[in-house]
Amino acid sequence: MAKITIRDVAREAGVSISTVSNALNDVDVLNPATKMHVLAVAERLNYVPNLNGKMLKSGKTMMLGFFTTSVSGPYFYKLIETMSRQCERHGYGLNVFVTKDKQVIMSNILGRRVDGVIIYEELKIDEHDIDVMEKDKIKTVFLDREFSNDTMGSVTFDSYTAGYEAAKYLIGLGHKRIAYISGVDTMFDSVQRREGYLAALREYGLPLDEDYIIQGYFEEDSTFNAIKAFIRVHGHKLPSAFLAGNDLSAMGCIEALKAHGYEVPGDVSVVGFDDVDIARYFSPPLTTVRNPIARQAILTVDHLVRMIQGKETGQSQTLTGELIVRGSSHVPPDHADQG
Amino acid sequence: MAKITIRDVAREAGVSISTVSNALNDVDVLNPATKMHVLAVAERLNYVPNLNGKMLKSGKTMMLGFFTTSVSGPYFYKLIETMSRQCERHGYGLNVFVTKDKQVIMSNILGRRVDGVIIYEELKIDEHDIDVMEKDKIKTVFLDREFSNDTMGSVTFDSYTAGYEAAKYLIGLGHKRIAYISGVDTMFDSVQRREGYLAALREYGLPLDEDYIIQGYFEEDSTFNAIKAFIRVHGHKLPSAFLAGNDLSAMGCIEALKAHGYEVPGDVSVVGFDDVDIARYFSPPLTTVRNPIARQAILTVDHLVRMIQGKETGQSQTLTGELIVRGSSHVPPDHADQG
DNA sequence: TAACCTTACTTTACCGACAACCTGAGACTT
DNA sequence: AAGTCTCAGGTTGTCGGTAAAGTAAGGTTA
Numbered sequence: 006m007a008k009i010t011i012r013d014v015a016r017e018a019g020v021s022i023s024t025v026s027n028a029l030n031d032v033d034v035l036n037p038a039t040k041m042h043v044l045a046v047a048e049r050l051n052y053v054p055n056l057n058g059k060m061l062k063s064g065k066t067m068m069l070g071f072f073t074t075s076v077s078g079p080y081f082y083k084l085i086e087t088m089s090r091q092c093e094r095h096g097y098g099l100n101v102f103v104t105k106d107k108q109v110i111m112s113n114i115l116g117r118r119v120d121g122v123i124i125y126e127e128l129k130i131d132e133h134d135i136d137v138m139e140k141d142k143i144k145t146v147f148l149d150r151e152f153s154n155d156t157m158g159s160v161t162f163d164s165y166t167a168g169y170e171a172a173k174y175l176i177g178l179g180h181k182r183i184a185y186i187s188g189v190d191t192m193f194d195s196v197q198r199r200e201g202y203l204a205a206l207r208e209y210g211l212p213l214d215e216d217y218i219i220q221g222y223f224e225e226d227s228t229f230n231a232i233k234a235f236i237r238v239h240g241h242k243l244p245s246a247f248l249a250g251n252d253l254s255a256m257g258c259i260e261a262l263k264a265h266g267y268e269v270p271g272d273v274s275v276v277g278f279d280d281v282d283i284a285r286y287f288s289p290p291l292t293t294v295r296n297p298i299a300r301q302a303i304l305t306v307d308h309l310v311r312m313i314q315g316k317e318t319g320q321s322q323t324l325t326g327e328l329i330v331r332g333s334s335h336v337p338p339d340h341a342d343q344g
Numbered sequence: 345m346a347k348i349t350i351r352d353v354a355r356e357a358g359v360s361i362s363t364v365s366n367a368l369n370d371v372d373v374l375n376p377a378t379k380m381h382v383l384a385v386a387e388r389l390n391y392v393p394n395l396n397g398k399m400l401k402s403g404k405t406m407m408l409g410f411f412t413t414s415v416s417g418p419y420f421y422k423l424i425e426t427m428s429r430q431c432e433r434h435g436y437g438l439n440v441f442v443t444k445d446k447q448v449i450m451s452n453i454l455g456r457r458v459d460g461v462i463i464y465e466e467l468k469i470d471e472h473d474i475d476v477m478e479k480d481k482i483k484t485v486f487l488d489r490e491f492s493n494d495t496m497g498s499v500t501f502d503s504y505t506a507g508y509e510a511a512k513y514l515i516g517l518g519h520k521r522i523a524y525i526s527g528v529d530t531m532f533d534s535v536q537r538r539e540g541y542l543a544a545l546r547e548y549g550l551p552l553d554e555d556y557i558i559q560g561y562f563e564e565d566s567t568f569n570a571i572k573a574f575i576r577v578h579g580h581k582l583p584s585a586f587l588a589g590n591d592l593s594a595m596g597c598i599e600a601l602k603a604h605g606y607e608v609p610g611d612v613s614v615v616g617f618d619d620v621d622i623a624r625y626f627s628p629p630l631t632t633v634r635n636p637i638a639r640q641a642i643l644t645v646d647h648l649v650r651m652i653q654g655k656e657t658g659q660s661q662t663l664t665g666e667l668i669v670r671g672s673s674h675v676p677p678d679h680a681d682q683g
Numbered sequence: 684t685a686a687c688c689t690t691a692c693t694t695t696a697c698c699g700a701c702a703a704c705c706t707g708a709g710a711c712t713t
Numbered sequence: 714a715a716g717t718c719t720c721a722g723g724t725t726g727t728c729g730g731t732a733a734a735g736t737a738a739g740g741t742t743a
Contacts, residue, residue, distance in 0.1 A: 053451055117347070
């Protein structure tokens with residue numbers, strides 16, 4: 006049996022197609038009896054409207070698109086789940102595109118597969134792409150860069166201040182040699198956190214050692230390996246604290262330190278960023294700067310929906326972190342080389 | 345400026361719309377010079393075909409839909425990332441729907457928003473829904489149940505054998521009191537693993553203690569809490585081994601044991617399932633049954649694409665696990681209560 | 684009772700792309 | 714010279730909905 010269309014329902018119910026359309030869409034111009042009858046026939050035939058026809062006519066897909074290069078890690082699933090829920094509240098669906106292919110991205114955006122766009126992370130959307138999207142009035146929210154114009158906004162996390170505050174906290178505890186575990190340099194958050202960290206070191210006159218900036222790629226396992234390598238080289242004179250670019254890195258770092266027999270926080274303190282769900286259950290529980298992911302997700306979807314509805318122009322919103330002190334940080338041990 | 349359509353390109357290039365269509369879709373009936381000219385005009389106007397029009401006419405969206413209630417945890421992101429990549433290879437996109445609303449799910453499936461469907465987990469897709477989908481010839485692959493008919497297949501993990509083998513391994517080490525940390529009972533994998541575990545206990549004549557089946561919900565934090573509660577009750581006579589329904593549960597369990605001063609594997613052994621990326625970096629590194637997630641993702645997408653292309657009817661494929669012995673399991677300590 | 688509303692639909696145009704079929708010009712056949 | 718091909722592209726119908734405009738029957742008003 007081929008797919009049932011609105012025409013089949015109309016024929017079966019003995020009415021015109023627009024009557025069926027009106028009945029299904031609750032347009033209040035029909036005789037209640039007719040409406041009932043049509044709905045009953047539609048139900049009996051298991052009729053479900055074809056969304057492609059609907060979309061073409063209305064110009065709306067009722068879908069928001071989330072474009073990202075990766076979904077790895079707790080940050081993403083929290084973000085995606087919360088955004089999905091929030092979309093559903095507004096009657097939208099969320100289409101998650103995990104890809105690095107700019108062709109794919111642009112043809113889905115400009116081809117109107119979605120009514121609004123959420124963009125995260127190092128997607129290499131450049132000035133020209135933004136120009137084109139702006140001309141087409143594509144409603145967009147960026148999560149990884151501050152931006153705003155008539156049809157585009159952003160909801161970002163103030164990573165610079167977060168990095169600064171975390172570093173300042175460690176300095177306040179008495180740490181003088183603090184390493185930073187970085188993500189990749191194309192990641193806005195990673196760079197900002199590092200800048201904040203460097204600013205704090207400068208402010209307190211602590212040495213900026215190039216070697217103390219470690220590439221961890223924001224992942225647990227790659228950080229684990231990076232720290233093991235780092236310990237092999239710097240084992241004789243380890244920093245008394247590591248500031249990790251995110252919680253996953255912090256955990257990987259702690260695992261590596263433990264594997265080499267160091268105690269956290271007894272010998273070394275480790276601080277992360279994000280406060281992902283697991284952070285509090287880790288051993289030791291992580292000291293971290295809380296990134297209000299759920300809030301970011303909700304603000305993003307709300308802002309985008311309001312732009313689509315024409316109720317709002319693009320805004321640049323910034324969320325601030327909150328230092329959560331748990332068990333992975335402590336004053337440095339007496340024997341620590343504080344030079 | 346309103347959106348550029350194929351008509352605008354046709355007018356600007358001084359040709360008909362079908363000539364534009366033919367030029368863009370590489371239909372080889374045009375004078376090369378005309379084709380070049382049309383493509384140049386399209387490029388200049390930044391023309392991108394509207395996918396809704398395309399989809400309506402062709403009846404194809406070039407999208408596969410992944411329907412799930414959750415994306416939490418390493419299992420999902422590995423699955424999603426691998427499926428996305430594999431879709432891209434076939435020229436498809438992957439639309440991830442995170443929802444529990446069956447209305448939403450069915451209207452997206454039956455409304456033809458996607459060309460093929462991948463379903464995971466306790467979605468409560470019942471016989472009736474399957475009937476309707478079958479009548480509509482919706483190409484579908486299930487990841488959480490074995491199923492096959494003309495248009496529907498499945499790619500599942502043999503969780504029963506995995507559970508059986510893991511339990512047998514612990515029994516072989518000498519463990520006599522083994523607890524199982526379960527997910528929820530609506531989850532096929534969780535139930536199957538538990539059945540395998542119970543079968544092994546029965547086979548070796550070990551006692552089946554109802555109390556030793558713990559609800560951990562397949563999450564790290566809820567397992568952590570569940571095990572803490574369990575220890576409070578059974579602390580005087582703890583099992584010598586825990587078989588956790590997945591790696592996240594195993595980690596939560598280990599964290600809880602450590603928090604109460606137990607050593608793993610010195611005092612208690614813990615075994616998980618999946619072998620997620622982090623498992624090997626955990627301390628202690630997890631003994632686990634490897635679930636070939638990437639393989640499942642690839643087989644799923646390939647199978648679905650072949651069904652869509654009409655090259656294949658629904659098959660029920662099963663993947664088997666592989667026991668990976670690492671540091672979280674050991675022979676039971678002498679003092680363990682082996683009664 | 685003619686003009687005018689309502690009510691309750693039906694007819695038809697349209698969204699943007701694609702594709703089946705049509706056409707007009709020149710080349711080739713017989 | 715009439716008929717037939719081929720080439721290169723144009724015309725038009727179509728996918729499945731929605732919505733603006735049209736209409737027929739009955740009721741209301743002046």
